Amino acid sequence: MSSQKTKPFTDKDVKNKVLTGNCVELMRRIESESVDCIFADPPYNLQLGGDLHRPNNSKVDAVDNDWDQFDSLKAYDQFTTQWLSAARDCLKPDGSIWVIGSYHNIFRLGYILQDLGFWILNDVIWRKSNPMPNFRGRRFTNAHETMIWASKSEKSKYYFNYDSMKALNEDLQMRSDWYLPLCTGGERIKGDDGKKAHPTQKPEALLSRVIQASTRKGEVIMDPFFGTGTTGAVAKKLGREFIGLEQDETYAKVAKTRIDAIDPLKDILVDVQPKREKPRIPFGSLIEQGLLKPGAILTDSKKKHSVTVHADGSVMAQNRIDDVRGSIHKVGAAVQGAPSCNGWTYWHYEDKGQRLPIDHLREQVRSQAAQQ
Ligand SMILES: C[S@@+](CC[C@H](N)C(=O)[O-])C[C@H]1O[C@@H](n2cnc3c(N)ncnc32)[C@H](O)[C@@H]1O
Known part of the structure; x- marks a missing residue:
């Protein structure tokens, strides 16, 4: 109306x-x-x-x-x-x-x-x-x-x-x-x-x-x-x-x-x-934008599992007989034997001796995109 x-x-x-x-x-x-x-x-x-009073008679x-x-x-x-x-x-x-x-x-x-x-x-x-x-x-x-x-x-x-x-x-x-x-x-x-x-x-x-x-x-x-x-x-x-x-x-x-x-x-x-609401950033754009190079090694925070980054944005598990290759999420789940995995927080890269989740790199891409 x-x-x-x-x-x-x-x-x-x-x-x-x-x-x-x-x-x-x-x-x-x-x-x-x-x-x-x-x-x-x-x-x-x-x-x-009408008025309402408390037990002590105050209104x-x-x-x-x-x-x-x-x-x-x-x-x-x-x-x-x-x-x-x-x-x-x-x-x-x-x-x-x-x-x-x-x-x-x-x-x-x-x-x-x-x-x-x-x-x-x-x-x-x-x-x-x-x-x-x-x-x-x-x-x-x-x-x-x-x-x-x-x-x-x-x-x-x-x-x-x-x-x-x-x-x-x-x-x-x-x-x-x-x-x-x-x-x-x-x-x-x-x-x-x-x-x-x-x-x-x-x-x-x-x-x-x-x-x-x-x-x-x-x-x-x-x-x-x-x-x-x-x-x-x-x-x-x-x-x-x-x-x-x-x-x-x-x-x-x-x-x-x-x-x-x-x-x-x-x-x-x-x-x-x-x-x-944040813009979707595919993992591949980190490679396209030079934040990770093909061949880079990612590990989980405890360095138990590791993967190699490929030019097309897929990753391949290292030291395994079954050649698991796919998205950061798929391979993260496979190496843990878990039904699913958030690859952005699971996989880490090394920066000046510090291991950081690749989500940091995604945030960098987002803030660059926001400034353009
Ligand atoms: C329940 S109180 C709101 C209190 C407010 N949320 C606060 O935190 O202070 C309702 C208010 O609506 C005002 N009001 C009632 N009828 C109105 C109307 N037709 N137009 C504009 N204001 C009205 C009253 O004067 C009163 O201040």
């Missing part, structure tokens, strides 16, 4: 800016298919029935703001349909969206997302390491929030940085349950009165994972419910561009001040390319 754009914004109007106003109207003025990713933390529609600082009030579930659904339609229009065909919510609204969000044509990729549980207790003791402690991650459509070639997520999880695939603390301590922004500047400021760790998982460096992430600008702060730190939309002037001001104070991390710390 394409919304009509009145007075469209230019790139300069929106990139790395916090715009104040109703996000639906603002998104209708943002160029169609210009945004790589969206993170949305919309009103929860908490429907609180719980719950979310009772006007922006979280809707007359009915129908009104909430209408609002959700409006903002999600406008957001979908801004999203590139291969873009993805994250929406976060609690049991009050996440099921409605998921239903409407699917009806609008988004394609759900995961529901990620943010398990809070320090949740607020259930003071009345009549239900389970509500210790998580849910994020739905969806691509624009079933056909979208959405981005997922599998390798960075795996690295974050100590080399195990990142799971869909994330154990992270609430935003507290020094990270929690306070007003001049010492009170929380915003009732639902999200932790930067959560956004850091979202942004690293689903955007590349330099890409644009839009947040239609910007609040204190957590998305913008983390995006700037990680070398991404952001678009922040927030209807409340006070929150928008807090967000701008917060983001202005952020120093982006150095390029080298954030520009992690997933392995699969």
